[in-house]
Amino acid sequence: MNLPPLHQDFILHFGEMGSRWGINRTVGQIYALLFLSEEPxxxxxxxxxxxxxRSNTSMGLKELQSWNLVRLRHKPGDRRDYFTTPDDLWEIVRTLVAERRKRxxxxxxSTLRELEMRGPGGDAYAEARIAELRELIEMMTQFHDEMSRMETERLVQLMTMGRRLGGLLDTAQKMKIWGKS
Known part of the structure; x- marks a missing residue:
């Protein structure tokens, strides 16, 4: 790579992290390069x-497009396709969360619901654990739905308030105002 050291380090790290997140290392590197580039x-x-x-580049770009993480751009007088990432970091995070949820x-x-619909199978403990897991995942997806409808500014406020609320709950619990006594 003939890139500045900062770019090289970020791109290499993103490639390594990509493999931990379930994407190809090269796909992670392509994304990191596009993320740092001012121009498509x-x-x-x-x-x-x-x-x-070139084939790795092409396959990587197709995968990133399937994840809705890159945008296709055209330049006047140039027949080539150009690629960029969204400027809004929150849009990127929302896209990643939505895609991971979908996949x-x-x-x-769906599988947990199907298992529950089978009816009693003779293992009450397993059935209860499956139901508990389904309820938790449904609660999390409902929370995600609510957060995804929120404007970015409100979401940031909520996250900031969440930290403060955690501290407030700790204080209230110590004072035995709220929580277990």
Whole structure:
């Protein structure tokens, strides 16, 4: 990579983290490069910057598009496709959460519901654990739905208030005003 050290370190780290998040290392590196770039980049520039094959670049960009994490851009007089990431970090986070939910949480929730609909299977403990897990996941998805409808400014306020509320609950519990006594 013929990039500044800051870029290189970020891109390499993002590639390593990508593999832990369930995406290909190269896909993580492509995303990191686009994330740091002020201007949209074409596939040739990405290929050269990361010293990867053109086919890896193409497959990586397709995967990032399937996750709705990159935007396709065109430049006047240039027939090539250019790619960029959203400027709004909250949009990126919301997209990641929504995509992970669609790919991981929703299928699990469907399976848990199907298992419960089978009726008594002779293992009351397992049935209760499945029901408990389904209820927790449903609560989390309802919370996600509410948060995803919220404007970014309100969401930031809520998160800031959440930290304060945690401290307030700790104080109230110590004073035996609220909670277990």
């Amino acid at each position: 980049l074409n596939a040739e520039t990405i290929t050269d910057a990361l010293s990867i094959s 991981e949480i929703d299928p699990t929730l």
